[in-house]
Amino acid sequence: MANLDKVLTLERRERRFAQLVALPGMVVLVLLVAGPLLYMLFNSFFANTLAAPIPPRFNWGRNYLNLFDDSRFWNAFFNTMKIMVIGIPIQSVLGLIIALLLNKKFYGSKIVIALFMMPVMITPVVAGFEWKIILDNHFGPLNYILGLFGIQPLAWLSKPTLAMASVLIMDTWQWTPFVAVVLLAGLAAIPRQVYEASSVDGSSSSETLWRVTLPLLKPMFALVVLLRIIFIFKIFDPVQILTGGGPGIATETLSVLTYIMGFKNFDVGMSSAIAVIQLVIITIIAKVFIGTIMKPKEAK
């Protein structure tokens, strides 16, 4: 009996210790991170402008209703979707090709992989500038190189569809290496015996790829797609530098529109409403992430 008591108090003491230790971080997290987000949620239900010193007025969710009626919101929503629906498959295929090419180790393969990863950690503003220079229709090297193949110079950043293509090219450049390296980690985790078994069965290498490798890579693809969706919701700096959401509103994404609504139009209410919608979507994605990607690993 006394022993059990001792164990219980030990457990309680341990829990108290853990909570005490967690406290400072929790306070910071709640105050600095959750606080502003709650304030934003509150703002989203008020007519509130930064342009004039008028007190905020509760407007019964009118911000949300206006938003769903606003073609500019839907434009930003579908632009964001466009980057996902077109960009992610391209990046997955290119990433897979690169991962397969790099899968067998060779002298210096580590350095080659590191060089491949360079675009990922580059300052996003600089990424925007790099492509602004490369895509420039007068002195940019891309039009020059295309010209060598007899293609007329393209006005990359001033035609709406081409501007969207430019954003996609930039995003693909920056994130394909990331996709490749994650898939490479997935390939490395496939046991050698699996390939050997497949080749003993007399499968050709393309059969092995379709029947063995790709199905085993499925969890990695799921991870990559989910992470890319999250990153594309966040995309702001390089688009802001490259196109500024233009020409017109052709490349405006949800993040860019949230910024413009708040700091160009000074409409805090509308900006907050867009932000809340993004937060809701992201929360659902986080739930999926925990359920599908974090959990199976913990079960192991």
Next chain:
Amino acid sequence: MSAKIALNAEDLDRRKRIRKLFSVLRFLLIFIFLAIFLFPVYWIAIGAFKSEGEFYHYPPIFWPEHFNWGNFGRAMTTFGGTQALVSSLIVAITNTMLVIAFGVLLAYAMGRFNVGGDNLSFFVLSLLFAPPVIAATPLFIIFKTLGMLDTYPALFLSYILINMPFAVWIMKGFFEDIPHGIENAALLDGYSRFAAFRKYVLPLAVPGIAVTALFVFIFSWNEFLFALIFTRSHTQTLPIALASMTGGHQIPWGEISALSLIAITPGIILTLFFQKYLVRGLTFGAVKG
């Protein structure tokens, strides 16, 4: 089956040649991909050494005749690069220290004692995934009310919002990797919980914490949106200095390239020397490299 076994020397030779051809093809493709993905970095690096005339030259100049160091000088002085560099360093270093200081213990409590359980994990992960722009207007109003716009503390604090969920999540994973036995042995030796943490767990966690700090430093260093909104002139960081260089009539591409080259250096160092941790960091711990 029998056909497969009856390989003669000629057959083997042919197979060898095919394999060699494939290997050459493979390296050729790797080289082409590498050239494409590194080209933008090369172009900005080479651009830092071009004269203005060379920038607007057609056809574009792929290798300048002589390297022009003047862009760096002008970027650092005329265009305020030095001040921006100092600001960036102050902000990134301070924020990293704050985030790690507040994050380490929380990560330890979550990783070891499962404080807050799944709910806290979900909360941290949601914050980590959320686009920073959604916090821009509330923070702006708060900082404006408190008279904190264009001050360093506004950036120190707002960057906590960006980096704290990341740091906690990643460090939690590193603490989970450390075996429990180490602490238990220390506890049996009569150490208190906290002493066991400080003397035995923390030293083992140092590499993970250092890598996390490096990531946080780069994220702060690269950050653009909050710096754009919360700074005016005194506290402009490098990305803002860069963006504001396009304001004039003629865009000074040479100087922009020079300052860009300085701005991307920390990120490139992280990529080249800490590649092992890069995947783990960027997948938020889902892939342990």
